Amino acid sequence: MVLLENDSFLTELTRLFQKCRTSGSVAITLKKYDGRTKPVPRKGHPVNYEPADNKCLLRASDGKKKISTVVSSKEVIKFQMAYSNLLRAHMDGLKKKDKKSKSKKNKATQ
Numbered sequence: 001m002v003l004l005e006n007d008s009f010l011t012e013l014t015r016l017f018q019k020c021r022t023s024g025s026v027a028i029t030l031k032k033y034d035g036r037t038k039p040v041p042r043k044g045h046p047v048n049y050e051p052a053d054n055k056c057l058l059r060a061s062d063g064k065k066k067i068s069t070v071v072s073s074k075e076v077i078k079f080q081m082a083y084s085n086l087l088r089a090h091m092d093g094l095k096k097k098d099k100k101s102k103s104k105k106n107k108a109t110q
Helices: 004-019 077-092 099-109
Strands: 002-004 025-035 055-061 065-072
Touching: 002 004, 004 055, 004 065, 025 077, 065 077
Parallel strands: 002 065
Antiparallel strands: 025 055, 055 065
């Protein structure tokens, strides 16, 4: 997995979306990141670790290529605006729900 800067992550994410436009999908995950690179120790030796500030870890994958970035709390607003614009631009290929099949199921159960 490649850890990128925020701007380069957004450009690579754009490339992933364009690559998977006709077929395939892009999986994006978001989670809290405390800055640790080693796993948390088990019951025997607990270590208290307090992060300096809150961070988020974003990961994106198309099945073959994986990219990630860490967004600090200071940069969250700027990143969120750019990220939301990117998602809006590339989420036009979604399929709409078929409302007819839902109404048929309700009539069949009654």
